[in-house]
Amino acid sequence: MTHRDVDMTSSQTHTLEHRKSQTTPRRLSDGQFAVLLLLPGVALLAGVVLYPLIAALVTAFFEQSLVLPGRTFVGLQNLVDVLQGDFLRLLRQTLVFTLGTTLLPFVIGFALALALNTKIRGAKVLRGLMLIPWLVPGVVVSFLWMWIFNANYGVMNALLQSVGLIDDPQAWLAQPGTAMGAVILAKTWQSFPWMMVMLLAGLQTVPVELHEAAEMDGAGTVRRFFAITLPHLKGIVGLVLLLEFIWNFQHFDIIYVLTGGGPAGATQTFATAVYETAFQGYDLGKAGALGLLWMVLLMALVVVYVRFSEKGEER
C-alpha cells in the first residue's frame, strides 16, 4: 500500500495492467489457473506412465508381436501360459533378490550408521566417503563388480583363495549356484549408503537426554539400543525397508548388465523377464501377462507405501 503511494509511475502501470486484464474476454478463476499449471506435468504422466501402463496390461489379453502389426484377442491364454510356465520360478527369484538386496544393505547401513553416530575420530570424513558407492551410476556398479567377479583375473577369487575360503577360482557370475549371490552383493554395495544416510538422519532425532537418563539408571548400551534407539527409529526403519523393497522388486540395470538374467535364467526377475520377453522374444502378449501379475504384487506394496507416507503428511 505505502509502496503504491510513494511510487506514482509504478502505480500507474499497475492500474493500466489491471484495466487491460479486465478488458480481456475471459479471466481465469483461481481454480482454472491452478489446473492450467498442472497441465504439462499431467500430460507427461499420462503419456509416459499411465497410458503405456494400461496399454501394456491390456496386451496381456492379446497375442501381439513387437515387430508385426495387428493383434488377436486370446482371453486369458497368456496368463494361463505364464502361470503354468515361469511364474513361480520368477516369483521365487525376484523375492530372493528383493529380500537379499533389502536386508543386507539394511544391516550394513544400520551398523555403519550406529558406528558413525558415535564420537570416533574421522566419523565425518567416513560418512562422506561411504556415499561413493551410491553416487556411482548403475552401469558403473555393474562394470566394477563384473571385473571383481571375473572368473580368470578377478580380485574376488584372489582374495578368497589367499584366505583359503575357496580352492579353485570360481566363475561367480556364470554358475547358477553363485550368480544370484553375486548380483545381490553388487546391488547391496550400491544400496547400503542410502540406508546409512537415512538411518543416520533418524539417529540424530533420538533425544540424548533419554539415553543419559537411562544410563544413570544403569541401562547398558545394548539395552538402551533396544529400549530407546530402536523404538524411536521405528518410522524411518519401516520407511527405508518398504521403499528399498519396492525399488528392488523392480530393479533392472545391475542384473541386466551383470548377468542378463543368466546363467540359464538363474538371476531372472520379473523386470528382466518382462524386458526380455518383449524385446528379445518380441512376445508382447506374454510380456503383458507377466507384467500384469507383477503389477498386482507391486500395487499391494505401493498402497502400503502411500498409506505410510500419508500418515506423516497433514496438509
Added chain:
Amino acid sequence: MSATTQLPAAPTPPSASSPAEAPRPPQRLRRGALRSERPGVRFAAWATVVVCGGFGLLPVYWLLATSLTPRDQVFAYPPKFFPSAPTLDAFAALASNDQLFGYLRNSVIVSVITAVLSVLVSAYMGYSFSKFRYRGRRSLMYLVLASQMFPQALLLVTLYSVFSAYNLLNTYTALVLSFTTFTLPLCVWMLKGFFDTIPDELVEAARVDGASRLRIIHSIVLPLAAPGLIAAGLFAFVRGWNDFVFALTLAGPEKQTLPPGLVNTFIGEASTAWPELMAASLVVSLPVAIAFIALQKYLVGGLTAGAVKG
C-alpha cells in the same frame, strides 16, 4: 508460521537454564555421554567401520587402481593389488575414441534439457499443489508420488510402440520426455516443500499490488525458491545421466547416452579392456559426484520429501 511460535519460546531457554546450571550443567552431561562409549562400544564401532567400510571402499580402490594399470598387467593372476607401473594410458585411449565422445555429447544434451524441462514442469505443478486448494489435489499428489513405483521395464513394452508410432524412436525427444516424467515425483514434491515455506501473505501482497498470477510465480516465488530449483535441476540432470534402460531401448547408437554406449562398446568383447572400462566408469561418475557435492545440503531433505513428511 514457525517463527511466530518460536518467538515467545526463544527468550526462555537462557533464563531457564541458568538456575538449572548448578544441579546439572549441560556440558558435564555431554561428557558423561562420551564416557559411556566404553572400550567395548568403541571397539565394536571400529570393527564395524573396518568391515563395512572395507566393503564400501575397497571396490572403489580397485576401480581406481585398475584404471591406472597398464593393459598387459591386467591379465595376470593373481592380480597385483598395487599396480607397479601406474599409467594414464587408459584415459588417453578414451580421449582418442570418437564413438565415446558421441555418447558423451548425447548424454550432456539429453541430461541438460531434461534438467531444464523438469524444473519448469515441476515448478508449475508444485506451485499449484502448494498454493491452491481444489478437489482431487491430494489424490493427484499421491498419484504423482506413486508413479515412480510403476515398473519401467513394463512401461517400455508399450512406450516403444508409442514412440515408434510418432516416429520418435532414436531421438533426443523420446529420451527427454521419458526422463523428465520420471523426475516429476521427487522434483514436484521437493519444490512443493520449498513453496510451502514461502508465506501466503507475500503472494497476497503482490496480488494486491496488481501483479498477475504468472508474474507472481516468475518474479517472486521462483527467485525465492532458487535453491530448490537448483537442487531439483541437479537431481533431474543426474536422473538423465544415469539412466540405462530407456536409452538402451529407445535410442540407437547415434542417439545413445553413455551408460548403454559403454555397455555396447566394452561388454561382450572377447577380452574386455578393463583399464579403459574402469577409466570410462570414473569419467561417467564424475558429473554425478560434482552434482552431489553441490546438492548435499538438500539431499536428505529431498530424499525424504513426500516420504517422511511433505
